[in-house]
Amino acid sequence: MAADTITHQGLAAVRHRLETGDTVIASLHGGQVLSWVPGEGGERLFLSDKQVFGADAAIRGGVPICFPQFNERGNLPKHGFARRANWTLEQETGDGFVLLLRDSAATHSIWPERFELRLQVALAPQVLKLSLSVHNPGPREWSFAAALHSYWRTRDVTQVTLGGLAGTRCWDARADRRFIEDSAQIHFGQLAQQGFDRVYTVASEGCEAKPLTLAHEHGRPRLTLTQSDNLHEAVVWNPGQAEAARLADMPAEGWRHMLCVEAARIDEPVRLAPGQRWTAWQHLRFEA
Numbered sequence: 001m002a003a004d005t006i007t008h009q010g011l012a013a014v015r016h017r018l019e020t021g022d023t024v025i026a027s028l029h030g031g032q033v034l035s036w037v038p039g040e041g042g043e044r045l046f047l048s049d050k051q052v053f054g055a056d057a058a059i060r061g062g063v064p065i066c067f068p069q070f071n072e073r074g075n076l077p078k079h080g081f082a083r084r085a086n087w088t089l090e091q092e093t094g095d096g097f098v099l100l101l102r103d104s105a106a107t108h109s110i111w112p113e114r115f116e117l118r119l120q121v122a123l124a125p126q127v128l129k130l131s132l133s134v135h136n137p138g139p140r141e142w143s144f145a146a147a148l149h150s151y152w153r154t155r156d157v158t159q160v161t162l163g164g165l166a167g168t169r170c171w172d173a174r175a176d177r178r179f180i181e182d183s184a185q186i187h188f189g190q191l192a193q194q195g196f197d198r199v200y201t202v203a204s205e206g207c208e209a210k211p212l213t214l215a216h217e218h219g220r221p222r223l224t225l226t227q228s229d230n231l232h233e234a235v236v237w238n239p240g241q242a243e244a245a246r247l248a249d250m251p252a253e254g255w256r257h258m259l260c261v262e263a264a265r266i267d268e269p270v271r272l273a274p275g276q277r278w279t280a281w282q283h284l285r286f287e288a
């Protein structure tokens with residue numbers, strides 16, 4: 001079916017649906033996927049119902065795009081500016097659509113470089129494919145970090161497990177501690193007290209990450225996440241109860257219903273020479 005332009009939660013958005021009922025919706029503000037409903041199973045993405053609205057506000061939930069900076073690792077706004085910018089619908093692709101953000105006077109006021117950023121959103125039954133491509137149409141080389149900052153919806157995050165990270169290098173941002181993850185399944189039962197903020201190094205060029213599986217304790221429903229080998233990190237984040245209470249755009253119990261498992265490129269920024277393009281992806285498969 002064709003993509004159609006709609007208003008979703010007050011935001012200008014693009015929707016694509018399959019005959020099977022699988023549906024994805026993305027907002028032009030932020031170029032941000034807000035909703036993914038596989039044909040079997042309900043909404044898979046967390047989207048806060050307590051948004052802080054405004055022309056340059058970030059949307060809490062869905063799949064924000066971090067570009068050209070991750071978190072506060074640089075002088076730009078936290079997670080860069082792409083998630084606060086107005087994107088356009090560039091093209092429909094048959095299985096989805098492509099959203100586009102180009103440099104403009106607004107982005108030049110924050111970052112001087114010329115760039116084109118594209119998010120390709122594609123659906124197959126029970127599968128969502130997100131592909132981020134960065135192009136340098138300008139006269140000089142620059143570097144960037146990026147992330148698909150996906151917020152997965154959970155019935156109760158204290159009851160879910162995340163598998164696939166055993167043996168990977170981890171930096172725990174809260175404790176500022178580095179170690180090798182030894183848990184085959186990470187449990188999130190302690191989140192209410194502590195919150196969780198870790199960067200795992202899961203891949204390197206030519207060496208793809210193992211699939212990550214996010215599941216309820218009994219194994220279903222299950223989400224399998226894969227990412228391209230040029231996205232070296234997986235970031236796992238939940239603010240926990242105390243930090244969530246300080247976030248103006250998070251409902252009181254919102255932390256319980258989300259877990260970010262982000263596909264990211266952080267520690268080794270990508271360098272793009274004039275005319276070069278870089279493409280990375282995160283794919284999600286849902287099993288009810």
Ligand SMILES: O=P(O)(O)OC[C@H]1O[C@@H](O)[C@H](O)[C@@H](O)[C@@H]1O
Nearest residue numbers: 071078079149173197235237262
């Ligand atoms: O509140 P923001 O700006 O959307 O950031 C949310 C979180 O994003 C995660 O990616 C980071 O690891 C966390 O440190 C950060 O707090």
